[in-house]
Amino acid sequence: MTKPLLTINDMSITFTSPDEADIEAVRQVDLTLTPGKTLALVGESGCGKSVTARAVLRLLDKNAKIPTGEILFDTGSGAVDIAKLKSDSLAMRALRGAEISMIFQEPMSSLSPVHTIGDQVDEIIILHDRLNKKQARERTVSLLDQVGVPGARDRANAYPFELSGGLRQRAMIAMALACTPKLLIADEPTTALDVTTQAQILDLLRQLQDDFGMAMLFITHDLGVVAEIADDIAVMYLGDVVEQGDVFDVFRAPKHPYTQALMNSVPRLMRKAERQRLTPIKGTVPSPKDRPVGCAFTSRCPHAFAPCPTVRPERTQIGADHVARCHLLTHVREEAMA
Incomplete structure (x- = not known):
């Protein structure tokens, strides 16, 4: 048996409302991810998929808390309970971007409009791998080329609004893979793309997963995408995981x-x-x-x-x-x- 990379046990997430009452958004979730495998998290909008994923990176809103459960991440030298880390702690910052990365749902709102694509990827590499500006830029150009951005060196000097939706999404993938993370979280990375570009992005993610051996948590509401990319599936409804298992077993006999x-x-x-x-x-x-x-x-x-x-x-x-x-x-x- 492959040792799990991420294990979520009995995790609940609550939000404090203006009347100071706690609203439970995610209820007692149990999930397991292993290296080299893809777990798809599916369900309608408002079912808690993105909130669950953001909890792994401790990117929840200020009025959110994790009252119960644990998020165990294997760093290679032991398991760390992310649920107990503060979002701005040095330990969490060391994991975020380097060990665990995320492709956000809408690249236009996730990328800085006033910085070039290259500068945004460079920053992550310099922060985590301590390279100088020239070394970081060479790796950035290599990453952009690897994810299929044509004219990578010139595109690195472009701003997000100068790129198409597909190229912005590829730039987001390059940013997420800058430090070769063990876990990649993809939050509906193909929702805003046409079907041709969507197929290209899915092929790219599969190829990069094979190259790097990373685990992937893939969030979507498109069951066709799940059938194409996932090994396991967890179905969420109103914050509950109502069914989970091998994707073929669940699709064959839900x-x-x-x-x-x-x-x-x-x-x-x-x-x-x-x-x-x-x-x-x-x-x-x-x-x-x-x-x-x-x-x-x-x-x-x-x-x-x-x-x-x-x-x-x-x-x-x-x-x-x-x-x-x-x-x-x-x-x-x-x-x-x-």
Whole structure:
């Protein structure tokens, strides 16, 4: 068994609202990432995917806290509990960018508009690897060339607004890989791109992962992308991981009603005579303020029954690496044993 690189145990994240009440955005999440593997975190907007990822880098808002759980990261010389580190501590700054990097969702708002692409990549290299300006620029040009930026040396002197969306995203990837991190977090890195550029970026990420042997936490709501790039999948709903496991097992036999609903809402190619209407998920994701006491999916689940609104379901083991939180699984198992 490969030793886990990142292990999240029983992690919850709360935000303090203006009325000083704590709102639970993420509830008792358990995730594991191993070197060289990709874990996809999927779900609708507002389900807690980005908040979970930002907690790993301690980039949460000032009114956020991690009241329970641990985020264990293997540095090679021992495990560090990131949940106990302050966001501005020297220990956290040493990890951020060097050991753990992130590709943010929208490069135009994540890159500085008043600094060139080269200067922004140079800064990370100088900070973590202690190279001089000339050495850092040579590595920057090499990285930009490696991620497929044409005319890398000239592009290094360009500002973000002078580049296309695809080139800005490639520059963000180069910045994230500047110090060869062990863990790369990609927060919907292809959402704003056309399908051709999206395919190129996914191929690039797979190739770079093979080259560097890094683990990747890939956040998306596109199940087609998940099928193409992920080894494992965790499905989130309203801050809960409702189902997780090997991507093929989950896609072949989804057990949680929310995962099933996501799969059923994906458009499919059909002959004209076979065409059917899409099956959308009725309703919307509730606000964390209105979180049900029991199963988070209760208000939208077509199979909800007596215990769902009031009792949170336990994790049920379905296969060796496949688990789900659903009262239906427990109910069916109890009936089979009766």
